[in-house]
Structures are given as C-alpha cells and as structure tokens.
Amino acid sequence: MTTLAEKVPASATSSRWENARRGFYRFRNSWLSIAGLLIVLVLFIIAVIGPSIVPYPEHVAGSVSTATRFQPPSALHWFGTNELGQDVFSLVVAGSQISLLAGLAVVAVGALVGTLVGAVAGYFGGWTDEVLMRLADLKLTVPSLILAMAVAAALGPGILNMVIAISISWWPGYARLVRGEVIAKKEEMFVQAARALGAGTGRILRRHILPNILTPVIIKMSLDMGFAILTVASLGFIGIGVKPPTPEWGSLLSIARTYMPDYWWTAVFPGSAIFLAVFGFNLLGDGLRDVFDPKARR
Amino acid sequence: MLTYILRRIVLIIPVLIGLSLLVFAIARLLPGDPIQLAAGPNASPAEIADLAREFGLDKPLPVQYWNYVTGLVTGDWGQSIFTRRAVAEDLKVYLPATLELVFTAMFLAILIGIPAGLTAAVYRNRWPDYMSRVVSLGAISMPRFFLGLLLQIGFAMWLGWLPLGGRFPLTEDPPAFVTGFLTIDSLISGDLRAFGITLQYLALPAFAMCLSPLATITRMMRASTIEILQQDYVLTERALGLSSRLILFKYVLRNAMSATLTVIGLYVGWLLGGTVLVETVFDWPGLGLYATKAIVTQDFMPVIGVTIVIGGIFIISNLIVDLLYGILNPKVRYE
Numbered sequence: 354m355t356t357l358a359e360k361v362p363a364s365a366t367s368s369r370w371e372n373a374r375r376g377f378y379r380f381r382n383s384w385l386s387i388a389g390l391l392i393v394l395v396l397f398i399i400a401v402i403g404p405s406i407v408p409y410p411e412h413v414a415g416s417v418s419t420a421t422r423f424q425p426p427s428a429l430h431w432f433g434t435n436e437l438g439q440d441v442f443s444l445v446v447a448g449s450q451i452s453l454l455a456g457l458a459v460v461a462v463g464a465l466v467g468t469l470v471g472a473v474a475g476y477f478g479g480w481t482d483e484v485l486m487r488l489a490d491l492k493l494t495v496p497s498l499i500l501a502m503a504v505a506a507a508l509g510p511g512i513l514n515m516v517i518a519i520s521i522s523w524w525p526g527y528a529r530l531v532r533g534e535v536i537a538k539k540e541e542m543f544v545q546a547a548r549a550l551g552a553g554t555g556r557i558l559r560r561h562i563l564p565n566i567l568t569p570v571i572i573k574m575s576l577d578m579g580f581a582i583l584t585v586a587s588l589g590f591i592g593i594g595v596k597p598p599t600p601e602w603g604s605l606l607s608i609a610r611t612y613m614p615d616y617w618w619t620a621v622f623p624g625s626a627i628f629l630a631v632f633g634f635n636l637l638g639d640g641l642r643d644v645f646d647p648k649a650r651r
Numbered sequence: 652m653l654t655y656i657l658r659r660i661v662l663i664i665p666v667l668i669g670l671s672l673l674v675f676a677i678a679r680l681l682p683g684d685p686i687q688l689a690a691g692p693n694a695s696p697a698e699i700a701d702l703a704r705e706f707g708l709d710k711p712l713p714v715q716y717w718n719y720v721t722g723l724v725t726g727d728w729g730q731s732i733f734t735r736r737a738v739a740e741d742l743k744v745y746l747p748a749t750l751e752l753v754f755t756a757m758f759l760a761i762l763i764g765i766p767a768g769l770t771a772a773v774y775r776n777r778w779p780d781y782m783s784r785v786v787s788l789g790a791i792s793m794p795r796f797f798l799g800l801l802l803q804i805g806f807a808m809w810l811g812w813l814p815l816g817g818r819f820p821l822t823e824d825p826p827a828f829v830t831g832f833l834t835i836d837s838l839i840s841g842d843l844r845a846f847g848i849t850l851q852y853l854a855l856p857a858f859a860m861c862l863s864p865l866a867t868i869t870r871m872m873r874a875s876t877i878e879i880l881q882q883d884y885v886l887t888e889r890a891l892g893l894s895s896r897l898i899l900f901k902y903v904l905r906n907a908m909s910a911t912l913t914v915i916g917l918y919v920g921w922l923l924g925g926t927v928l929v930e931t932v933f934d935w936p937g938l939g940l941y942a943t944k945a946i947v948t949q950d951f952m953p954v955i956g957v958t959i960v961i962g963g964i965f966i967i968s969n970l971i972v973d974l975l976y977g978i979l980n981p982k983v984r985y986e
Contacts, residue, residue: 385785491669494962496924499942503677503954506946583794587928590796591943603796610800610932614808624797632792639788 376644386640392633400453403446412439413447415598423616433618435609441619444600445626451601452630455516456581460574462520463581467527468570472558474528475535486532489525497522498587505593515594519584523577530573534566568645576638579631586627602627659970670962671723671955675716678951686732706732723959729952731945738956741941746960747831748818749937752929753922755834755853756860761915764865768872768911769904775877783873787866795925799859799932806855814852816934823848856933860926864918868911875910879903909976916972920965 380386407413418438426433432441474485497519504518538544539562547561588594589603597604602623609619686708690699703709707718722729728739771783807815819825819833826837826845834853837845879885880903888898927939934940938957945953 385788487669491666491673494666494670494920494965495674495958496920496961496965498924498927499946499954499958499961500677502927502943502946503958506949579792583792586794587796590794591927591931593946603794606797606800613800614804617804620797620800624794624800627794627797628792631794632789635788635792 380640380644383640383643385636386643389633389636389638389640392629393637396449396453396630396633399446400449404450407440407443407446409440409443412443413600423612423619426618432622433616435605435619436612436616441605441622444605445602445622448600448602448605448623448626449630451512451595451599452582452585452627455512455585455595456578458516459519459523459581459585460577462516463523463577464527464570464574466520467524468531468563470524471528471531471533472535472563475532476539476554476558476562478536482532485528489528492522492525495522498584501584501588502591502593505588510594510596512595512599515585515588518594519581519588523581526577527570527573530569531566534569535562538562538565572638572642572645575634575641579634579638582634583627583631656974659973663966663970666966667959667963668720670966671720671959672716674955674958674962675719678955679712679715702732706730719955728956731953732950733948738952741953742938742956742960744831745936745938745941748935749923749926749930749939751832751834752853752856752860752926752935752937753919755857756922757864757915757919759857759861760865760868760918763861764868765872765904765908765911767865768869769876769899769907771869771873772876772880772907773899775873780873783869787869790862790866793862794928795859795863796928796932798862799856799929802855802859803932813855816932818852818936819845819849820852856929856935859932860922860929864915864922867914867918871911871914872907875907876903879906912972912975916968919968920961923961923964 404410404413412418416439421430421434421438422436424430424434424438430440430442432445435441435444470485470489474482500522501518504521505515508514508518535558544557544561547557552561585594586601586603586606589601589605590607592604592607595601595604597608605623606620606627609616609623612619686699686703686706690702694702700709707715710718719729726739728737728742730737731741767783771780774780803815806813814820823845826833826840826842829836829839833849834846837843837849885898885903888902889895923938925939926935926937927943929935930937930939931943938960942954942957945951945957
C-alpha cells in the first residue's frame with residue numbers, strides 16, 4: 354500500500370514534466386512569445402544589476418546638478434538630462450526595479466488572496482460560496498483605478514501603500530478563476546480517492562487540488578504582470594503613490610509633461626520603458642496561454 | 652421577456668445597496684481626517700467640531716450611512732467639503748462630458764475593431780493576422796497617458812492641427828445646454844460650427860482612449876469568428892454553394908458578435924473608471940478629473956458619488972448586454 358501511494362505521485366510528476374516539455378516546444382515555435390520572453394529576461398537583468406552599473410548613481414539617490422539641466426541625448430547622457438540636471442538614463446534604469454518589484458508584489462498578493470478565496474468558495478459551495486462570490490462581483494463593479502487612487506491617497510505615499518491599494522481590487526479575478534477550477538476538480542476520482550483514504554480538507558486542497566489548477570493561475574499572473582506595471586505607473590503619473598526622488602516611470606513622465614515639446618526626451622524614454630515592459634509581459638503571457646490553453650490555440 | 656427584464660431590474664437593487672455600503676465603508680474607514688484638512692492647519696478644535704457637525708460627521712457611522720442612502724434616493728448626494736457645492740449638481744455637469752468621451756471612444760473601437768477581427772480570422776495565420784496580433788498587443792500595452800502625451804506633441808504642438816486639451820474653447824459660445832453632450836446639443840441647436848469645434852476637441856482624447864478596447868474587440872472578434880467558421884453549419888452552407896461573402900456577413904458575423912458584445916459591455920464600465928488618466932492628460936472636465944481632485948484632498952462625498960455613478964452605469968450596461976444577447980442569439984431564451 355505504501356509503495357503504491359508513493360509511486361502514483363511520481364508518475365504524475367513525470368507526466369507533468371512531459372507536458373511542460375511539449376509546451377516548451379510549442380512555445381519555441383512562436384517568435385512573438387520568444388521576443389516577449391527575451392524582453393522580460395532583459396528587464397529582470399536590468400532590474401537586478403542596473404542600479405549598481407548606472408553611470409550616475411548619485412542622481413538615482415536624489416542629488417541634482419542644475420548646471421547640466423535639459424541636456425539633449427548625447428554620449429555623456431544617453432537619454433539626456435531632466436529639469437534637475439539628472440541623467441534620465443540612470444533614472445529609467447533604476448526605475449525598472451521599482452516597477453518590476455511593485456508589479457510582482459501586486460500580482461502575488463492578488464493571486465494569493467484570490468486563490469484562497471476561490472478555493473474555499475469552490476470547495477465548500479453553499480452559502481460560503483454565495484457570500485464570497487457576491488463580494489467578488491461587487492468588487493468588479495467598483496472602478497479599480499479610482500478605488501486604488503482613493504486608498505493610496507488615504508494611506509499616504511510609498512511603494513508598500515501603493516501595492517496594498519492596487520491589490521485590494523486585484524483578487525476577484527483570481528477568485529473567480531480558481532473557484533471554477535476547484536469545482537471542476539473536486540469531483541474527480543483522485544480527490545474522491547484521497548477523501549476515502551481519510552485525507553482532511555486542508556490536505557486535499559493543498560496537495561491534490563491546488564497543484565492541478567496552478568497552470569491557469571500562473572498564466573493569469575503572467576498576463577496580469579503587464580497590467581500591474583501599467584497600474585503602478587498610472588498611479589505615479591497622477592501623482593499618487595511613489596513620490597520623487599524615488600525614480601518611478603509614471604511619476605518621471607508626469608513631471609516631464611510640463612516641459613513638452615522642447616525637452617521631449619524627459620518624457621519619451623520613461624514612457625517607452627513602461628510600454629516595453631508591459632509589451633514584453635503581454636507577449637510572454639499570451640504565448641504561455643497559447644501553449645497551455647488548447648482552446649485559445651487555433 | 653418582460654418578466655425577465657423586470658426581475659433583472661429588481662435584482663439590481665441589492666447590488667446597488669451593496670455597492671453603496673462598500674464604497675461608504677472604504678471612504679469612512681480609511682485613515683486621514685478630511686475635516687482637519689478642510690478646516691486648515693490653524694483651526695481651533697471648536698471650529699473643527701462645528702465643521703464636523705455641519706457635514707453630519709459627528710454622528711455614529713450607521714446613522715451617517717442611513718442619512719447618506721436616504722439622500723441618494725431623494726437626489727441629495729451630499730456636499731463637497733472644500734467647494735461646498737452639491738455633489739449631485741457637479742455630477743450633472745461632469746458626467747455628460749465623460750460619457751461623451753467614452754461613447755465616442757467605444758464607437759471608434761467598434762467601427763474599426765469588428766472588421767479588423769473579421770479580417771484577421773479570415774486570413775488566419777497569414778500576415779494580416781500576425782499584424783493584427785502584434786498591433787493589438789502593442790495597443791493594450793501602450794499606457795494611455797503616454798499615448799495621449801505623444802498625440803499632443805505630434806498633432807497639437809508640432810503639426811498644430813488639433814487643440815492641446817480642454818473640451819470647448821472659452822472664446823466661443825457653447826451650444827445651449829440640453830443633454831450636456833456638446834455633439835448632440837450643437838446639432839440640436841443647428842450650430843454646425845460648434846459641432847466642428849467639439850469634434851476637434853474630442854478627436855485626440857477619444858483616440859487615446861479607444862486603443863485598448865479596440866485591441867480587445869479585435870482579438871475577441873478574431874477568436875469567435877474562427878470558432879464559428881469551423882462549425883458544421885458553415886460547412887453545410889459552403890456545400891450548398893453559398894458565396895463566402897454571404898456566409899461571412901449574414902451568418903458568421905451575427906453569431907460572432909454575441910461574444911464580442913460581452914466585452915463591449917464590460918469595457919464601458921472599465922473605460923469610465925479609466926477616464927481619469929486621459930482626462931488628466933487632456934484636461935478634459937469630466938468625472939475622472941473631478942474624482943482626482945477630490946481624492947487628493949480626501950474630499951469623500953464627491954469620491955463616493957463618482958464611484959456609485961460609475962458602478963451603477965457598469966451594472967446597467969451589463970444588463971443591457973444580457974438583454975441584447977437574446978436579440979442576437981435566439982438560442983438564449985428568457986424565462
């Protein structure tokens with residue numbers, strides 16, 4: 354009996370591995386997905402090592418040099434300098450860390466809370482399901498950007514507060530997704546078998562159901578990353594959330610607006626950075642979905 | 652059908668109550684003291700207490716909520732702490748401006764998105780399809796505020812073809828107020844000049860806003876058209892010798908529309924919430940700009956008002972979409 358119980362997960366793992374291998378083969382066939390993966394990889398590398406190799410680290414820390422205000426892009430300042438004489442290239446590179454970190458945090462918190470709510474609602478059903486899902490529906494009717502703005506404004510500036518504010522409106526999507534998957538999975542034979550062997554609710558959810566519904570959650574997370582980065586930048590642009598001197602792409606763009614069109618480089622480079630980051634994650638997420646969701650692949 | 656509509660309308664009431672409760676709770680339970688902010692840094696405790704009494708903020712929360720909800724029903728949506736203007740009056744001015752922008756953007760998105768999606772599906776996995784995929788993913792990824800800025804630089808500052816921002820020039824006489832929609836009002840009063848000016852001011856913000864629904868509609872339309880092209884009845888029609896054009900426009904288009912319709916309904920609500928960014932860039936005097944100003948000053952009556960209006964429109968547009976389903980798709984029967 355013990356040997357059998359040990360053998361079953363082993364073969365499940367290997368079949369999952371086989372699926373992943375096939376998926377990767379399909380993924381490789383789409384050059385758009387590969388482009389997305391490359392952009393995301395480069396972005397992560399820049400975020401990790403960028404702040405330590407930028408040409409003007411003192412500008413990232415907030416120091417100014419008014420003598421070199423509004424220099425156009427040159428060999429010395431690749432992306433030019435801004436109204437405080439700071440090197441825009443250094444600021445944009447350093448900003449990648451904040452955008453990626455905040456984006457990851459928002460998606461992770463949203464996915465975690467949403468998965469928990471969705472799993473409980475789907476598994477227990479009945480009035481638990483009814484209450485939790487109506488709450489999620491209600492959340493979907495409240496405009497998420499305005500909600501995030503209100504919460505962020507009340508909590509005050511800072512990255513952590515901004516992440517909290519955005520995550521509040523982020524979980525219902527995951528809750529709906531996970532609930533549907535759990536309802537489909539909980540009637541499967543292997544769950545019945547686990548229950549018959551005396552496994553508790555927590556164990557069934559954690560060890561038997563969740564690993565099987567992880568793929569759609571991960572795909573949604575990768576699709577959401579781009580949108581999370583966009584929301585972070587939007588809050589920065591409106592002037593709520595991260596405040597200078599922290600170099601955040603959205604707030605850089607918002608300051609640069611005042612100096613249009615003469616000093617276009619102060620806006621165009623941070624703006625393009627937001628676009629590229631979001632585009633990369635969207636290409637990657639789209640590719641992943643095509644690989645794992647047979648319905649979307651045609 | 653009629654009973655179905657009535658039942659759906661009655662079911663909206665608990666959702667609206669939930670919405671008002673949620674928004675009220677969020678607005679009141681957050682840290683930050685708006686009365687303190689409004690009274691100014693030099694206000695004495697007595698002045699602050701007076702102000703709190705004037706706005707009914709000295710009462711317990713359940714009483715405050717009850718007063719607020721009864722006010723909502725009777726048309727008294729509270730008052731801004733800063734401007735002392737009635738929120739309901741403000742909303743009457745700002746809502747049409749935002750709706751005009753959203754509807755124009757949505758109109759553009761549908762006008763371009765449905766043919767684009769259809770084309771991509773027909774030429775699946777050939778270059779028009781790849782083009783539409785790259786362009787639509789790019790459009791979704793483009794921050795609306797950055798796009799707005801680029802449009803301003805290009806069309807307003809360099810080319811000088813279109814105005815930089817605002818809704819109507821101060822130097823011109825706006826058309827008489829009827830609906831609050833400047834396009835409609837100017838047509839009603841027969842003022843073609845004002846109509847032209849209105850369109851010039853609408854062009855850039857509406858385009859900045861239409862890009863992401865346009866991309867989504869294109870992709871939805873592509874996916875559902877592909878699915879329907881593979882149905883047996885399409886094969887039958889081909890076998891019967893019907894022309895490709897007839898099949899596409901008479902049978903496929905209608906069926907593919909119903910899935911796309913859901914997206915359109917969802918997007919109206921989403922765009923309303925997202926106007927904040929475009930309105931900030933283009934200085935468009937709508938709900939978004941109004942909400943932003945109120946949020947920064949923690950003036951919560953306007954914030955609650957805007958959120959309830961947008962939430963309400965979102966719920967109603969979803970209802971309309973559900974009802975339209977039945978017209979487009981006879982398989983959906985209402986009981």
